[in-house]
């Protein structure tokens with residue numbers, strides 16, 4: 001297989017041993033870059049695509065150059081890509097849409113990554129099928145997404161978008177101006193419970209898969225009583241591996 005692992009380790013082991021995975025929300029945010037770099041190093045991956053990179057791609061062009069990455073930034077929104085402050089090759093398409101256009105390079109990307117994108121995708125199974133097509137043989141993909149049944153995301157899924165936007169504005173007021181876009185969220189296949197996601201990934205044909213849950217979030221930081229109750233639930237869920245109560249997850253796959 002191209003991109004043979006130097007040590008023959010699984011994605012899960014690379015994530016634990018090299019990136020230092022722990023099931024805490026804080027680590028999920030800090031560890032995302034570490035995880036991508038660990039996979040790139042382990043499997044010698046060079047052609048990268050960020051899905052839903054929007055106006056703020058994860059790596060700078062300088063960082064990509066230092067690691068020898070050739071990186072393309074994808075987004076469904078041309079406005080997001082036009083507002084990117086740095087220069088990268090771009091590919092504007094829906095990751096769950098029709099990718100038959102010859103301009104979309106199939107079998108080309110060694111490492112495809114996304115952060116806070118899959119909850120906005122209506123048909124996540126189709127997104128993974130498209131990722132399978134876009135990946136080169138032996139290529140790796142990672143999706144970092146919020147999970148059901150964490151309370152804030154469950155509520156966001158159940159109540160109308162206009163109401164959830166108002167609540168977030170009221171509580172945090174951080175969605176104003178150019179930074180404040182709120183994309184509709186569906187949470188299709190957004191689970192931290194591997195049993196709910198891995199069969200679908202295996203069915204698509206990925207040779208190695210893992211779903212790694214994270215517990216905790218700071219949505220209730222201004223609501224003391226709710227925050228304490230919710231934190232206690234996260235602690236129990238983490239200690240007892242109740243992944244259905246996780247708040248975030250990484251789904252990682254290898255073609």
Ligand SMILES: C[S@@+](CC[C@H](N)C(=O)[O-])C[C@H]1O[C@@H](n2cnc3c(N)ncnc32)[C@H](O)[C@@H]1O
Pocket residue numbers: 051052053054055056074075076077080093094095096114115116117120121122183
């Ligand atoms: C919440 S933002 C996250 C941006 C960035 N990944 C980050 O972590 O800061 C979600 C991004 O995903 C893009 N997006 C939503 N649905 C998408 C789809 N089906 N295909 C590709 N991009 C999508 C949005 O346009 C937006 O730029």
